[in-house]
Amino acid sequence: MKSFSFFKPPVSKSLRSIFQLLPSLKPEKRWGISTAKLFAEIFCKFDFGQRFDLIYERTFLCPLRPRKWPKYAKRVAQLLQPRGRLAGIFFYGKEPEPPPYPLSEARAAEIFGKYFRLIRDV
Numbered sequence: 001m002k003s004f005s006f007f008k009p010p011v012s013k014s015l016r017s018i019f020q021l022l023p024s025l026k027p028e029k030r031w032g033i034s035t036a037k038l039f040a041e042i043f044c045k046f047d048f049g050q051r052f053d054l055i056y057e058r059t060f061l062c063p064l065r066p067r068k069w070p071k072y073a074k075r076v077a078q079l080l081q082p083r084g085r086l087a088g089i090f091f092y093g094k095e096p097e098p099p100p101y102p103l104s105e106a107r108a109a110e111i112f113g114k115y116f117r118l119i120r121d122v
Contacts, residue, residue: 039064044075051081057088062100069111077115086116 039060055076064072076086093102112118 036064039068039072044071048079051084052079053081053084055080055084055086057086057090059089059091059100061088061103062091064101066101066107069107073111073115085119086112 043060057076061069061072080086090103090108091100092104095102109118
């Protein structure tokens with residue numbers, strides 16, 4: 001029988017400082033923040049004070065309206081070091097009643113192609 005371990009990393013000081021940008025939210029509500037608010041008020045505006053070697057994307061793009069996707073791709077590129085990588089699990093397919101908003105291969109190439117080169121698609 002195989003076993004799997006799941007862990008939740010501790011909240012870092014940098015993550016706590018991100019939520020300080022949202023004084024209108026009571027502390028107990030901060031984890032229930034909508035993706036749209038997180039995108040607009042934190043991801044696009046927060047000065048992380050550094051650039052990263054890797055950004056891991058998982059279900060952050062799909063709740064955003066597609067008109068915001070180019071801004072997302074640009075911001076990810078700004079946050080990465082030169083030669084940094086974006087690794088992600090993206091939602092492809094069809095969705096009759098979004099959100100989530102599915103991505104197509106053509107749309108992915110359109111929004112990410114300006115900043116990134118696809119290394120591998122699995």
